[in-house]
Amino acid sequence: MKRNSRLSLALHTLGHMAGDPDRMRTSADIAEHAGTNPVVVRRxxxxxxxxxxxxxxxxxxxxxxxxxxxxxxxxxDVYLALDESLIATMAEEDAPNCSVEHALHRKVSSVMEDIERSLIERLAATTIAEVK
Amino acid sequence: MKRNSRLSLALHTLGHMAGDPDRMRTSADIAEHAGTNPVVVRRxxxxxxxxxxxxxxxxxxxxxxxxxxxxxxxxxDVYLALDESLIATMAEEDAPNCSVEHALHRKVSSVMEDIERSLIERLAATTIAEVK
DNA sequence: CGTCAAGTAACAATTCCGGTTGCGAATATC
DNA sequence: GATATTCGCAACCGGAATTGTTACTTGACG
Structure with a gap:
């Protein structure tokens, strides 16, 4: 599996669970279906x-x-539960003694925060029951 | 230096250049100011x-x-020139033979594309001359 | 008590990225 | 023309992050 697969794995699994909520699934079952490892699934x-x-x-x-x-x-809900941003944050400078650096960081960070909020808003509009 | 520092380095440098556009700067000068390596700057x-x-x-x-x-x-302009997305793309599945996987991928990808467009729109509203 | 499954720690394998070195090409200065 | 300077580029190294894997512990059910 490639990078950034945690969200994919989580959504994929929950999507299936939404289709048959009462069924109990083991991490081994889920791992086999997703093509990965039970430990990864449990993580x-x-x-x-x-x-x-x-x-x-x-x-x-x-x-x-x-x-x-x-x-x-x-x-x-899933996105926030994973606590793993799909939006890159600006590299924080250790010594922001440069005014240009500082101004840029503030500007771009502000934009990125808006974008992140917008993303969450968009994701909140869809439930896992709707994805089939 | 940490991750995702390319955009930081680029914007930082262009920000300074905007303040004195006629001055010629060597990659060694820029690297020293940014605390990195001339080869990285040239890259x-x-x-x-x-x-x-x-x-x-x-x-x-x-x-x-x-x-x-x-x-x-x-x-x-800078963001697009670097061709390095700040928005993570969904991990592409090799064999999308699972309908749930497919539907999820389409849904999330669609949202991410909208978000990316929105980000570019926001970034296009500020020039490097305005950041000081 | 034995089996099954989650929980967790530890380690290996892989990937990505910045840092570094070395060399070639182009251009200005002497 | 020789030399110095600067970009261009390829190759490699090392650290960080992530996934995959093994092994062991904990808890629940029959």
Missing amino acids: VLGRLRKAGLLDAEKGHSGGWRLARPPQDITLA | VLGRLRKAGLLDAEKGHSGGWRLARPPQDITLA
């Missing part, structure tokens, strides 16, 4: 669990399941 | 040269200079 889905989007149960007949109805989970 | 500024934003001259009294008045160079 990614663990974030979603901590964010309250998924429930996980151990032992026999254990696995993963949606913690909320799929209509109540938006793409923004 | 980054070389892209801007190919995009028509900068002129470079070899030999004695050679160096770098703006190719256009600073009022005619926007942040978007």
Whole structure:
């Protein structure tokens, strides 16, 4: 798998879960379908669990399941749960003693923050139940 | 220097050039001011040269200079010249034989493209002459 | 008690990026 | 014309980040 695959893996999995919310899935099942490793799956889905989007149960007949109805989970929820920005932030300068550098950083950072807000707004408009 | 520093370096340098457009600067000068290496500077500024934003001259009294008045160079020009997206693209799946995967990819990609357009629009509203 | 599955730590493999060196080409100065 | 200076470029190194993998622990169910 390539880079930046965490969001892809998370959305892909939740998309399938939305289609059959009651089914319990193990990380091995999910990993096989997604073409990756069970540990990787647990790493990614663990974030979603901590964010309250998924429930996980151990032992026999254990696995993963949606913690909320799929209509109540938006793409923004998943994006924010992963805490992994798709919007690059400006490289912070250690010693911003240059006024030009400082002004540029402020300007571009301001734009990027607006863009990030806009992205979240767009993602919040779609739930995982709508993606099939 | 950290990641995503190419745009920072480019904008920083052009910002200074905008304040004194006639001065010729060598990559060694620029590198020292930016705290990096002359070769790195040439790598980054070389892209801007190919995009028509900068002129470079070899030999004695050679160096770098703006190719256009600073009022005619926007942040978007620099961003596009570097051909380095600040917006992450979705990991392309090799075999998109999964309909959920496919639908998700289309949905998210569509949003990301809108966001990228929006970013460029925002960057195009500011010229390097305005950042001081 | 044994099995199954998540949770987690540790390590290897890969990729990406800036930094560095070296050399060639072009141009100004002597 | 010789020399010095500067960009252009290719090759390689090293660090950082990410994914893949192994191994072990914890907890739940039959």
